[in-house]
Amino acid sequence: MEKLVKIKKIKRVRKHGFRARLKKHSGKLILKRRRLKGRKKLAV
DSSP states (O other): OHHHHHHHHHHHHHHHSHHHHHHSHHHHHHHHHHHHHTOSOSOO
16 A cells, blocks of 8 residues: 555656656746745645
């Protein structure tokens, strides 16, 4: 059971993480919008 949870976490970070967002132009726009909104957490 533990391994499945770990794999899901890794997949989540790779898809929605900060570094993943920076790789794409649209991702950078998302981070920019979240900064402007004043979000505490910008990415997963």
